[in-house]
Amino acid sequence: MVNIAILGYGTVGSGVVEVIQTNYDSIQKKAGQGICIKYILDLRDFPNDPMQEKIVHDYDIILNDKEINIIVEVMGGLDPAYRFVKAALEQGKSVVTSNKELVAKYGSELIALAKAKNSNFLFEASVGGGIPIIRPLNQSLTADEICEIIGILNGTTNYILTKMKQDGSEFADALKEAQELGFAERDPSADIEGYDACRKIAILSSLAYGGQVDYEDIYTEGISQITRNDIWFTQKFGYEIKLLASSKKIDGKIYVSVAPALITEKNPLYSVFGVFNGIFVKGNVLGDVMFYGSGAGKLPTASAVVSDIVDEIKHLHTNIMTSWASKKIELGEISESKKKFFVRIEGKIKDRLEEIERIFGIVNAIEIEEIENEFAFITPILTEKEFIQKKERLSGICNRIRVESE
C-alpha cells in the first residue's frame, strides 16, 4: 500500500479521488499495490464530504510524514505550488502535477531535483488533459528526432471557433456561451489570448528538443480578433481557422509560436472540433503521428494524473529518465519564418486587385455575395517580415491570418 497526499481539493483534486475510488481494483493490479489517500491539503473544510477526515490545512504535516511517498499537486498557480513541490522533492518524495504554469517555468529544475533524489516528477496532465502525450514523447518516440509539433492545445478557444463556424456567431457571443457552459473562465484571457497554449507548447518543445524553451520567448497571439467574416471567407477558401501552438525545427533552428492559422482538410488537425485537443508530431524516421482526445475536464485530467501516480508506484526510488536539460534554447525569429497569409480587406476585387498584385505578386482573391465592400485574398509564400512591410502599403486591411503549410 502506497500512501499519497493530494494538494488542492478543487475540480482536478476531487476528480483524482473519484478515479482512484472508481477503478481501485484495476489500478491496484496495474500498479502492483493499492493506493491510500492519507491527506488532502486545502484551505477550506468540506464538512459533508466523506473525504473531510483526510483534510489538513498545514502542509508540514504531509511533508514530515515519512509514510507519504507521493504528493499530487493539483492546486495550480506558481505560489505556493512551487515551494511545496520543491520541498517534497528535496525530501525524496515523488511528485505528480497537472500544473502547466509550474512545469513550464520550473520543469527542468524540478526534473533534475527528482533525478538527484532517485524519485520522480511527472506531469502528463499538464498538456492535453487526458491525452497521453508527455509519456509517449518521453518513452515512445525515443527512436526519433522530433522535427515538428503542432497542437490544438486549448479546448476553450477551439470550442469558440467551432461555435462561430457552426452558428455563424460573433466572437463575443460564442465566448459568452462558452462561459455559460463552463468551458471558459469568467476571466477568459489566459485561454483566448493564447497564454495557456503558450505554456503547453513550451513544455512539449522543451521535452522534444531536450532543453529549456522559455514561454516568455514564444510569439503568442490569441483569437479575440477573429470575426465571423474571417470564418466565412476562410471557409470559402476551404480552410478551418484553428488556434495552433506550433514548434518546428528548420535548419537546426527552433521556431515556436501560438497564433490562429488556416489549415486544409489534408491536415489531421482539421477535424478536431469543440473542446477536443489534437497534437500532431512529426519524427524524422516515424513520419506523422497524431494524438486526439479530451483536452480538459475533471475526469480526463484526473485520469492522466492517476496514470502518473501508477507510474511512480511502479518506479519508487527509480528515476524515469526525462531529457529536459536546463540549458536554454534560443528560438528562431518569427519574422524570418515563411508562409502564406490570408488578408481580409475593404473594397471590391475589381477596384483593388491591380494595386494588391503590384505589391504581393499574383494572389488568390474571393468575394462573398452576402458581405458588401470586403473581400479576401491569399498571398504567395513570403517571410513574416516581408509581409509586414508589404502590408504597410495597403489601406483598409480588416484582418490577417497565417496559413499553415500543408
Place this chain on the structure above:
Amino acid sequence: MVNIAILGYGTVGSGVVEVIQTNYDSIQKKAGQGICIKYILDLRDFPNDPMQEKIVHDYDIILNDKEINIIVEVMGGLDPAYRFVKAALEQGKSVVTSNKELVAKYGSELIALAKAKNSNFLFEASVGGGIPIIRPLNQSLTADEICEIIGILNGTTNYILTKMKQDGSEFADALKEAQELGFAERDPSADIEGYDACRKIAILSSLAYGGQVDYEDIYTEGISQITRNDIWFTQKFGYEIKLLASSKKIDGKIYVSVAPALITEKNPLYSVFGVFNGIFVKGNVLGDVMFYGSGAGKLPTASAVVSDIVDEIKHLHTNIMTSWASKKIELGEISESKKKFFVRIEGKIKDRLEEIERIFGIVNAIEIEEIENEFAFITPILTEKEFIQKKERLSGICNRIRVESE
C-alpha cells in the same frame, strides 16, 4: 554499450539498422548507452552491404553469446520465430518483435516467460506500425478500465477503400493499383480478408482486458465483397466505409470483430484515409482518445522497434509489467450484438418499400439516378440474428454492411 542481434534482414530489419545509424546520438542519449549491432541473422548473404560482416546463418552463435542482451525478431511468421524467441527469453535475454502473428498466438506465454526471467518481451511495432499504442495502453491508460477499442488497423484495405471512393473504381482495380504501388502483397488475402486486422485487434483486446483473446474466436470479414455501388450509396447516406477492427465491453461481456462498417463524420476515424491507421480507445474515466499515424512502412515500423530497444536498455534485468494473463477470455456472440444495417437491393423503392417495411419496420431508403434497378436502405437497430432471419425473407439482396453506432 549494449549488444543486440537482429533476426531477419528484410524490410523491417534493414529499417532498424537505418534508424539506429541515422539517430545514433539522440538514441544513445535517451537510452543512457550506445547500441552495437553485433549480429544479423539471415539465410542470405549481402555481399555489397556494409552490414555483411555482421551476417550469421546459425542462430546458436547469437543464442550462446553472453554479450547479447537484446534480440530483435523481425522475420515474421511463426516458425522459426517462436522457437528463436522462446529460446532467447529462456536464456534471460530480452526480445523485441514486430511480429503480430507471434504476439497474437504466443503473447501471454512469452510475456510470462520474460517476467519469470526478469527480462522483457516488447512488441510496439506489432500493431499500428509507428503509432505508439501498445505502450500507451500498458503505461498511460492505467487509471482507466478500457470499454472500447475501434481501429483502422490495416493500411492496405484502407488504401483500397479510399481509392475506390476517390476514383470511383471497382475493388479489383483498386487492389491491382495497390499491388503495383507496393501497398498490397501479391497474395493479398491476409490483408483484404481481414486476417491481419484480426490478429492486431486480438493483441489490443488481450492487453486492454488483461486475458487471452484468441484470434480464431474473432468474427472476421474482409472487404472483397465491397463494390463501387456500395460506396456510392453509403456516401449518399453520408457515411464512409472502413474496415473496422472493434472490441467492446458491454454488460461485462467482450465482443470482438473485424468487418467493414459505415461511420459518420462525427466518428474520429472518419478522416483516416489512405495507408494511415487510426485507433480509437474509450476509457471509463478518460473518455475518448485516438491515435493516428503510419500503420506500416519500413521506417515507421523500425521506429517503433527501436523505441522498444531503448525501453529494454533502460530496463535491463527489470521487467516492465504487462497485464496479459494466459486465462482465455470467452467472447460474446456477434449474433447478439445490436446495430443498424445498410442493405443494397435490386428493384425500385416504389415497388419494394412496402414489402421491406413489413419485415423491418420503417427504413431509410434512397435511390441514385445513375444506378438503375438498385436501391439501398438502412434498417432500424436490431440484433445480427434478427437481421439474418429477416433478410432471408427478401430476394435480390446485393450486399449488406453493418452501421457503426455513433
